[in-house]
Amino acid sequence: MRVELTYLWRFGRRPDLERPTRFTEWVQWRKLNDRSPDQPQLLDKVASKKLATHLLGREAVLPLLWTGEIMPMDRPFGAAAMVKSRHGCKQYRPVRNDAEWRAAARRSERWRRRSYGGWLDEWAYRDIPAGLMAECLLGDGRTLPVDYKIYVFGGQATHIQVHLDRASDHRWILHDRDFRQLVPSRDEPPPPRSLKAMLEAAEILSQGRDFLRVDFFEGCTGPLFGEFALYPGSGLDPFGADWVDFELGRLWHAARKERSRATKGGDVRQFRQDAFGNAIVGFPSPWTDAQNR
Structure with a gap:
């Protein structure tokens, strides 16, 4: 009840928690229905760095x-x-x-x-x-660094949310995978130099999950992992346009449906353990292959 009332207070409408279609509704659905046992470890900012170090290497973690x-x-x-x-x-x-x-x-x-x-x-x-x-x-010590938050659905990085001036005039702009703004903004931040590696790293860290947001900073030699997010904005931050909420919700639904299909169909993928000892699943990655060589 509290989830529904909070959503109603924020958006002026009740969420559809039986058949979510919006991203913001899927976040509420996750709060109530997804009890994956590794979620606390993902949100633990110390433990998550251990996982990222295990999968990406020490040089890719802040x-x-x-x-x-x-x-x-x-x-x-x-x-x-x-x-x-x-x-x-x-x-x-x-x-x-x-x-x-x-x-x-x-x-x-x-x-x-x-x-x-x-x-x-x-x-x-x-x-x-x-x-x-x-x-x-990172940075000059006077201003906070730009924060790049990667949205990953079903193991595919689809969107980059760029956060600017978090200490003063905090604002964010959502881009697609090719770094095109979804909704025009007065800010036009350039893509990070390591965008390709950033997207690949986000996909490695998100294998086997319907949705995960993976946050990075731009380092001197490549992306630096910061933390994970399971409930971006608690599902209560409006997007710049309503269609974005529906589009991201569609991607979440498709990822969940595909994961269910693959599980029932016995899809053969690469199984391994993460740093917590949990089984994770995904296709082999050039990044991890390079790390293992």
């Missing part, structure tokens, strides 16, 4: 500088960093000096005391250990 349950008052490293909770979303503070570290330490107490995701029914956050982390802050 480095961690520190992890722990409580931030010490004295900064344990000298580099600029982004401090985050490992068990929540939108809980972060950039740290460039000792004063900002101490301010982040005080704020982090609030993050640690509160469980995340309950009021929006994002159940997968529930079992993530409460904790904190600091990862490298």
Whole structure:
């Protein structure tokens, strides 16, 4: 009931949870129906880096500088960093000096005391250990780096959501796989240099799943994995045009249908284990082949 009422409050309409057709409805459906046991591990920002390192290699993952349950008052490293909770979303503070570290330490107490995701029914956050982390802050240290969020349906990367100026005038633009804007915007960010590798890495990390969003930054030598998202915007962020909601919903439905067909038909694919010991399935990849050589 709460999921339906929250959706109604946000969009002025009830979601169809029996036969979802919109992307935003599929996100609500996932909250209520998808209990895949590895979802907490995907959303755990520390554990997900372990998975990405296992599948892509250390050089393709944004480095961690520190992890722990409580931030010490004295900064344990000298580099600029982004401090985050490992068990929540939108809980972060950039740290460039000792004063900002101490301010982040005080704020982090609030993050640690509160469980995340309950009021929006994002159940997968529930079992993530409460904790904190600091990862490298890319760029010049004054502005936050551009964030590239890849939408992957049925193992195919289809869209790139580019986030700009997250610390001040946060806005995002959705592109198709060829980096064409779906809805015209005043911003026209260029594609990342490593777009091709970024899409390929996102597909490797999303094998065997109906939908997963995989977030990257542009590094000096290629893409750097940041984190996963199972409930983008909690399914409550409107798109720039209504048809986009339907188009992404169609892709989710098709991916789920194909996955069901392949499972029932005994489709022969490559099975292996991820870093958590869970079986994952997908076709062999040139990226992983290269990593294994």
